[in-house]
Amino acid sequence: MTKMVSAFIVILAVAHLAVSGKISKHDYGYDYFDEEFYGYEEMPVEEELTPxxxxxxxxxxxxxxxxxxxxxxxxxxxxxxxxxxxxxxxxxxxxxxxxxxxxxxxxxxxxxxxxxxxxxxxxxxxxxxxxxxxxxxxxxxxxxxxxxxxxxxKKSPNVTILGRPESGVLSLMEGEELALICQGEGDPEPRMFWHRKNQRLADGNRQIEGDQLIYTRVSRKHSGEYVCTGDNGFGAPAEASIIVQVQYTPCVSLEANYIHHLHTNTQLELICYALGFPTPLIQWEGLDGVPRASNLHFNIRKGKEILLINDISTVVNRTISCAASNTLGKSQESFTTKGND
The missing domain is CATH 2.60.40.10 (Immunoglobulins)
Structure with missing residues (x-):
């Protein structure tokens, strides 16, 4: 009985509100209270910002x-x-x-x-x-x-010459191609340079920038020790070197000098210059029958050999030759004496 009375009171209260206009019916079948009646104001929603x-x-x-x-x-x-x-x-x-x-x-x-x-x-x-x-x-x-x-x-530079023989020596035949490639590592990446030790490059430059040094046809003037340098400004520059040997047949030149003395015999000095690689062997020809004891003196130096003939009269009108030979061939130059001048 008590529950029925409570329900009836609630119905009366709702009816009263509906009559007074404080509550309205919604089409979806449920009721909501008037915002004006309850003093409700819509609050703005703060927008969430993305960092x-x-x-x-x-x-x-x-x-x-x-x-x-x-x-x-x-x-x-x-x-x-x-x-x-x-x-x-x-x-x-x-x-x-x-x-x-x-x-x-x-x-x-x-x-x-x-x-x-x-x-x-x-x-x-x-x-x-x-x-x-x-x-x-x-x-x-x-x-x-x-x-x-x-x-x-940051890493100090490091350089490696690709294809470098263990001996550090690269031999080529005259006319072949020379291609030197240097690989550089480091952080920052190093700048690469090539130069030839104690002499300019074959084209006259002191050095070139880059990791490659290429000559399509080499000659004897390309021989030498080539140095690759890598530098990135961090630590000491790195270096690697390789010796290039260009093989070629000997090249000979002969120089003759008469040495005159006032009261003694005239001497003849013959200087034989011989270049080649492998290093050529020098031999003198045309001296058969010439007295040797105290008359012929040989002085061997790097790249040349000197023959001193103390008495020119022992080789009058004689052709003397300097011959140089290696595994690639032989070359010679000759000089014909004139006797006492």
Whole structure:
């Protein structure tokens, strides 16, 4: 009986409100109270802003043992949290979180993280080779946003001459092509140069820039020690060298000098210059029957041989030849004496 009375009272109250216009019927079959009756005002909904990075992605190069500072500044950060993670460069492309908010997730004491009202800074001291890689600054918004900094370690240059024989000596035949290629490594990438030790290059230049040195047809003038240099401004420049030997048949020239003395016999000096590679063997021809004891003196020097004939009368009207030979051939020059002048 009590429940029926309570229900009847509620019906009367609703009817009264409907009559007074304080409640209206909705087409969907349920009622709602008039906003004016309850003093309700619609509140504006604050638009949620998406965080935007004020820092651009960067490629940071530091020296081994130096300090790396990775900065991440965000506009409209709001209550969102910034995290740092390192993305491995291996095939698995795994990533490891380094810090979330002010909390470091690594036990490596070289890592530090600091926060500001608009960003986060990850600092790595005493940088090691293993610290190289990509570091992502991520904001836990909806959706999440992130930017990536790349950290690389400066490396001193290193150069290698491709195809260099273990002996360090490259032998070519005259007329063949010479192609020297030098591979340089380092961070930053080194600038490459070629020069010839203790002499200019065959074209007269002191050096050329580039990793390749090519001559389509070589001659004896291309022989020498070639040096490749790599320099990236970090550490000492790196060098590698190779000795180029151009093989050619001997080339001979002969010089004759009469030496006159007032009270003694006239002497004849013959100087034989012989060039070639392999180094040629010098022989004198046309001296058969000429007295040798105290008359013929041979002085061998690098690239030449000197024959001194003390008594010119022993070789009057005689043709004397200097012959030079190696595995590639033979060449000679001759001189005919005239006797006492």
């Amino acid at each position: 935007q990075f004020q820092t651009s992605p960067s490629k940071l190069k530091v020296s081994l043992g130096g300090t790396a500072r990775l900065v991440c500044e965000v506009k409209d950060l709001g209550p969102n949290t910034i995290s740092w993670r390192k993305v491995d460069g291996n095939e698995s492309s795994e990533s490891v979180f380094v810090a979330v908010g002010p909390t470091l997730l690594t036990t490596d004491p070289r890592f530090q993280v600091s926060l500001s009202d608009h960003g986060s800074t990850l600092q790595i001291i005493l940088v090691q080779q293993k610290d190289e890689g990509d570091y992502q600054c991520q904001v836990f918004s909806h959706p999440p946003v992130y930017l990536t900094h790349s950290l690389s370690i």
